[in-house]
Amino acid sequence: MGAIGLLFSGGALFLNSLMLLGKAEEKSVAFFNILVGLLQVITPIYLIITSDGSNWSMFNNGAVFLFGFTYLYLGVTILKGFDSSGLGWYSLWVSMMAIVYALVFYVQENDVVNALTWVLWAFLWFLFFLSSALKKPYDNYIGRVAFVQSWVTLTLPSLFMLLDLWQNAKLQEIWTFVCIGSMIYFVIEAILFAKSIKKEKLVEELV
Template identity: 60%
Template sequence: MGDAGLLISGAALFLNSLMLLGKAEEKSVAVFNIFAGFLQVAVPFYLIAVSDQQNWTIYSLATIFLFGFTYLYVGFTLFKGLDGTGLGWYSLWVSIIAVIYAVVSAVHFHDMVNTLTWIMWAFLWFLFFLSMGLGKKIDKYVGRVAFIQSWITLTFPSLLSMTGVWKSPEVITIWIWVSALAISYFIFSAIRFRFIKVTSSQPVLSDD
């Protein structure tokens, strides 16, 4: 399920980004979210049940639930036209869990690619919290971040892993640079977005 699940997550996040950017209709995107979420909740339950029950096995498989329940929650919220505040606060909880996974990836596994990936996911879930939990008008910015992450944290890594080259030293080095550049872009874009918001809210001065 691991690589296939990442690929499905990449598709779901890609569609969600297009919806946030105003390119896709909400209910049509909701259908795929429900489909992806159902798979990523049902399959981990089975994998955990038949696993060796070792702590790191369960720790790894549990990450799929974070995506699965997010997609289910998004899907039903969009399809039923529900208030998104609950989803927003759930996203805050997931962003905190993602930070913990980032720390473990760095400290225990010494895996810089996974560390940077979890940092990006934590940031994205936190943006969902700001947007839906606190009602911040940042959909366009969140859409851009989600679009980029759908490719560099999910779609391409899953394809590279399935082709057997993901763990090669060359790809690891490239992906560390790709992740660092993406994070730099997110920070720069956030500062620019905030600056535009601030300046656009300033009153127009008259010569009278």
């Protein structure tokens, strides 16, 4: 995915995180999702048409559709008031595709940062599946995960790319630890979130 696509994906995910945390109105966020979704559907079509047609080019450019259709699906679902179960099951499928991308980047390219990034995205899409398809009340936790990922996996890497710093070996090493640190934070937050839910249930039972 190109740097500009990553940058605006970061913006969309940032707004989505605020929406999940109850700080941004749904329909206004949905409109931006549609704009970014259109960008990330039209762009890969052009890139595929103008590419060399190799499997690797198709594999890389095709990844952008995973984001584009997610943003479009989410935006239309909110604006039209559709049930989110279809979006949730689609998110599960994308989560599995993201794991495939992570494995390919790690095994084929020995690209640890890209592999970890795809693992993080797979986790986020899986959370969307739990929330949208299985109707789990995890919005607050998902909002926090999405907020961190909007910066760690999208916004900041895209800015580094635009500044021609992303391929710096030292920065790649640092970002490996940033990704791992994010994963540890998500685990800690998940444990705390689970404890808070358990506590709320105990209070409800006592009342």
